[in-house]
Amino acid sequence: MDIFSAxxxxxxCGENNPQGLKLKFRQxxxxxxxxxxxxxxxxxxxxxxxxxxxxxxxDDIMSRCVNTLGLTGMTARLxxxxxxSIPIKKPLYVEAWVTKRKxxxxxxxxxxxxxxxxxxxxxxxxxxxxxETLGR
Numbered sequence: 001m002d003i004f005s006a007x008x009x010x011x012x013c014g015e016n017n018p019q020g021l022k023l024k025f026r027q028x029x030x031x032x033x034x035x036x037x038x039x040x041x042x043x044x045x046x047x048x049x050x051x052x053x054x055x056x057x058x059d060d061i062m063s064r065c066v067n068t069l070g071l072t073g074m075t076a077r078l079x080x081x082x083x084x085s086i087p088i089k090k091p092l093y094v095e096a097w098v099t100k101r102k103x104x105x106x107x108x109x110x111x112x113x114x115x116x117x118x119x120x121x122x123x124x125x126x127x128x129x130x131x132e133t134l135g136r
Contacts, residue, residue: 021042021053023061033061033093035092036092038053054121057092058080064096065097071106073130076125076127078124081121081122094110096109096110107124109125
């Protein structure tokens with residue numbers, strides 16, 4: 001299984017989850033990236049992406065960074081900073097990368113960019129590795 005394979009019912013990246021985000025990831029150098037256009041069904045306030053959905057996207061893309069190390073990890077800590085509201089129906093670019101690995105812990109960072117390049121949200125996370133396999 002490669003790092004872009006997923007549990008088919010994962011809310012964030014599962015192909016077979018009818019309510020899911022169906023995120024598709026790609027590797028660009030040392031970063032994992034995705035693009036996403038949020039639908040109205042994922043809004044919080046009118047016209048604005050729900051913060052929980054933003055957090056889910058950031059968590060999932062950072063977990064893929066752990067997979068690039070040949071590991072599977074569980075989120076131990078996630079911190080999200082929202083810099084501005086994220087509109088629905090507009091493309092987002094999301095990227096993440098590993099910042100540190102020490103023993104069973106992997107630290108990552110990620111950002112969500114609006115279509116004009118502004119940072120709308122950013123996150124840091126710490127993952128506890130649970131296996132040497134890529135099964136999700």
